[in-house]
Amino acid sequence: MDLSNARWRKSTRSGASGGNCVEVASNMPNIVAVRDSKNADGPTLTFTPAAWAVFLARVSERL
Incomplete structure (x- = not known):
């Protein structure tokens, strides 16, 4: 997967x-x-936007 145009951001x-x-x-x-x-x-992990949204929602529930 070509991620050369990815704009990375850190928390x-x-x-x-x-x-x-x-x-x-x-x-x-x-x-x-x-x-x-x-x-x-x-290595890089990739997710669909929907799967990423679910992950973020579940993490937020735990905070």
Whole structure:
């Protein structure tokens, strides 16, 4: 999958040092990509926008 045009963003909660964070690219058609911010060249997970929305909703329930 070509993610060369992905615009990655890091959580605003990551702080100035970065820490243990993920980056998300949601500007791609029909996918949301997720990667480890410390390993930008490493593996990437991809989700449909609907699956990503369900994930976020479930995480929010736990906070």
